[in-house]
Every structure is written in C-alpha cells, then in structure tokens.
Amino acid sequence: MxxxxxxxxxxxxxxxxxxxxxxxxxxxxxxxxxxxxLITCTEDDKAVDDLKHKTDKNNDGKISFEEYFILVTELATKIYKLQ
Amino acid sequence: MxxxxxxxxxxxxxxxxxxxxxxxxxxxxxxxxxxxxLITCTEDDKAVDDLKHKTDKNNDGKISFEEYFILVTELATKIYKLQ
Structure with missing residues (x-):
C-alpha cells in the first residue's frame, strides 16, 4: 500500500x-x-483538456498536487464501484 | 499509476x-x-483507534471507502511535502 x-x-x-x-x-x-x-480518448487533445479543466478546481490553468489527488480519488472510486 | x-x-x-x-x-x-x-505506533491500539476516530468523518464507527481514501490522500500529501 x-x-x-x-x-x-x-x-x-x-x-x-x-x-x-x-x-x-x-x-x-x-x-x-x-x-x-482508465481514461478514454487520451489521444484527443480536446478530451484531455476538458478533463484538465474539470480537474483544475481553482481555474488557475494549472493542476496542483492537491487537484491531481482529487482526480486520483475519483479514478479510485470509479474502479471501486465497477468491481 | x-x-x-x-x-x-x-x-x-x-x-x-x-x-x-x-x-x-x-x-x-x-x-x-x-x-x-508511514504511521507511527501501529502496534499501539489506542494510537490506531485514535487514527480511526479521526478518519471516521461521519462518526458511525466504521471506515467507508471514501473515508479510507481521504486517509490515503493525507498520507500522500505528507509524503509529497516531505520530499
């Protein structure tokens, strides 16, 4: 772990x-x-940029460690619920 | 990842x-x-139970997946800040 x-x-x-x-x-x-x-359309710039926008909670155009780990939590929750 | x-x-x-x-x-x-x-005094029941109490955000006596992942986030943030 x-x-x-x-x-x-x-x-x-x-x-x-x-x-x-x-x-x-x-x-x-x-x-x-x-x-x-875990994420679809990773080759599609728009799709990835949309995900970035959603992950960028304070809208400063950057993803901080905290915002990154919120994304990690969302992905883990998705896996957990699918199993 | x-x-x-x-x-x-x-x-x-x-x-x-x-x-x-x-x-x-x-x-x-x-x-x-x-x-x-990552956690000190893991052999001390009281210390571990105190951590559980802190992690149990809704105080129902149980740790849900969501509460568990808040603990994971706190540990990751601790590692990140120490490096």
Missing part, C-alpha cells in the same frame, strides 16, 4: 514543471502515458 | 468486512500490515 501511495506521488513529481504543477502539456503527457486504460 | 490506484482499491476491499467497511478490528489489521512505515 505504501509503495502504491509513493508511486502516485512520484508520478506527479515526474511530470510536474519547475513550478511543481502540471500545465496543459504536462497534464496531456501524464494522462497519455499513465492513464490510457 | 493505474496499477497503484487499483492496488489501493484492492487493499481496502481485502480488509473490509461484509458490510464493505472497516470496523475497529479490520482497521487495526490494515494499518498494522500496510502502513507500518
């Missing part, structure tokens, strides 16, 4: 920019590389 | 009771087996 939590932290850090957040380019890269089974 | 999220869902399900929640006994087992590095 601990390694899974650490992995999720490391994934965010590996894609985040110098400002420790995910801009549009970084978010697209993360989604395409890491979430291609 | 997807396997890490799935792992966290599977851990909850493997400890949850028939009611799909974690009672005191199940929560102690999970914390002792899965979180002995």
């Amino acid at each position: 601990e390694s899974a939590i650490t992995k999720l932290v490391d994934v965010f850090k590996s894609y985040a920019g110098k400002d420790k957040q995910l801009g549009t380019k970084e978010f697209r890269k993360l989604v395409r590389a890491e979430l291609k089974n | 997807e396997s890490a999220i799935t792992k966290l869902v599977d851990v909850f399900k493997s400890y949850a009771g028939k009611d799909k929640q974690l009672g005191t006994k199940e929560f102690r087992k999970l914390v002792r087996a899965e979180l002995k590095n």
Whole structure:
C-alpha cells in the first residue's frame, strides 16, 4: 500500500514543471502515458483538456498536487464501484 | 499509476468486512500490515483507534471507502511535502 501511495506521488513529481504543477502539456503527457486504460480518448487533445479543466478546481490553468489527488480519488472510486 | 490506484482499491476491499467497511478490528489489521512505515505506533491500539476516530468523518464507527481514501490522500500529501 505504501509503495502504491509513493508511486502516485512520484508520478506527479515526474511530470510536474519547475513550478511543481502540471500545465496543459504536462497534464496531456501524464494522462497519455499513465492513464490510457482508465481514461478514454487520451489521444484527443480536446478530451484531455476538458478533463484538465474539470480537474483544475481553482481555474488557475494549472493542476496542483492537491487537484491531481482529487482526480486520483475519483479514478479510485470509479474502479471501486465497477468491481 | 493505474496499477497503484487499483492496488489501493484492492487493499481496502481485502480488509473490509461484509458490510464493505472497516470496523475497529479490520482497521487495526490494515494499518498494522500496510502502513507500518508511514504511521507511527501501529502496534499501539489506542494510537490506531485514535487514527480511526479521526478518519471516521461521519462518526458511525466504521471506515467507508471514501473515508479510507481521504486517509490515503493525507498520507500522500505528507509524503509529497516531505520530499
């Protein structure tokens, strides 16, 4: 469990920019590389940008660690409910 | 990333009771087996029960998947801030 939590932290850090957040380019890269089974249309820029917009709770154009982990929680809940 | 999220869902399900929640006994087992590095005093019943009480947001004596994932988020944030 601990390694899974650490992995999720490391994934965010590996894609985040110098400002420790995910801009549009970084978010697209993360989604395409890491979430291609859990999220549909990851190759469609508009679909991924729409997801980013929904994830960007404070609408500053960037995804913070906190916002990223809200997305992780939503995905985990989706998996949990589907099983 | 997807396997890490799935792992966290599977851990909850493997400890949850028939009611799909974690009672005191199940929560102690999970914390002792899965979180002995991230959480201190896991062998101390009182310390673990205090954590359970804090995690039990609706105070029904049980930890739901949602409450469990709030704890996961808190642990991830702790790791992120320490790195």
